[in-house]
Amino acid sequence: MTTSDDAFQDHYPENVAQCYGCGRLNEHGHRIRTCWDGDETVTRFRPEPYHTSVPGFAYGGLIASLIDCHSTGSAAAAMYRQAGRDMDSQPPFRFVTGSLHVDFLKPTPLECELELRGQIKEIKGRKVVVTTSVLADGVVTARGEVVAVQMPDSFGS
Numbered sequence: 001m002t003t004s005d006d007a008f009q010d011h012y013p014e015n016v017a018q019c020y021g022c023g024r025l026n027e028h029g030h031r032i033r034t035c036w037d038g039d040e041t042v043t044r045f046r047p048e049p050y051h052t053s054v055p056g057f058a059y060g061g062l063i064a065s066l067i068d069c070h071s072t073g074s075a076a077a078a079m080y081r082q083a084g085r086d087m088d089s090q091p092p093f094r095f096v097t098g099s100l101h102v103d104f105l106k107p108t109p110l111e112c113e114l115e116l117r118g119q120i121k122e123i124k125g126r127k128v129v130v131t132t133s134v135l136a137d138g139v140v141t142a143r144g145e146v147v148a149v150q151m152p153d154s155f156g157s
């Protein structure tokens with residue numbers, strides 16, 4: 001059962017809840033939490049001092065991984081929403097990243113809560129394309145596009 005306080009990641013089955021970016025069970029990871037805001041998806045994340053690149057600014061790999069997992073979570077949520085299904089219902093929609101493109105538009109300050117806002121650009125078959133903006137104090141510092149693809153049964157074999 002989904003409630004308005006739930007994050008998408010609260011509903012990930014245990015076998016996909018270890019992801020470094022979004023797994024709630026990975027104590028060393030970012031453990032991002034993403035929710036709907038109308039037709040957009042939102043994640044808020046406060047970088048730690050050890051996420052530094054140039055002093056005072058966030059490491060680009062952190063920004064990319066936030067965009068990645070924000071977008072794969074958004075893709076899963078969009079697929080459930082389109083199907084009119086609860087995120088706990090079976091069978092699960094599980095996504096992996098097929099493609100991750102990031103444009104770094106401005107330096108992203110470190111000492112600031114970041115807001116990621118995602119838009120569902122396309123849903124086609126097993127593929128969902130998500131565009132995600134990263135905002136620091138309301139200024140867009142990075143923009144990404146992710147092609148998320150439903151994980152095939154053969155994944156990893």
Ligand SMILES: CCCCCCCCCCCCCC(=O)SCCNC(=O)CCNC(=O)[C@H](O)C(C)(C)COP(=O)(O)OP(=O)(O)OC[C@H]1O[C@@H](n2cnc3c(N)ncnc32)[C@H](O)[C@@H]1OP(=O)(O)O
Nearest residue numbers: 011012016019076093094095096097098099127147149152
């Ligand atoms: C509540 C439950 C929710 C849980 C869910 C969330 C879990 C989150 C878990 C954490 C995750 C965290 C994130 C991580 O870190 S995930 C870890 C990093 N990602 C991977 O390891 C993925 C490795 N790659 C693969 O397994 C396969 O290549 C995949 C599965 C991606 C596609 O191989 P598959 O044979 O299955 O696909 P297809 O050929 O039938 O193509 C299908 C469609 O996709 C389009 N396409 C494919 N590749 C690309 C590409 N590179 N660029 C652009 N488009 C691409 C393709 O054109 C086609 O579209 P169209 O031509 O029909 O339009």
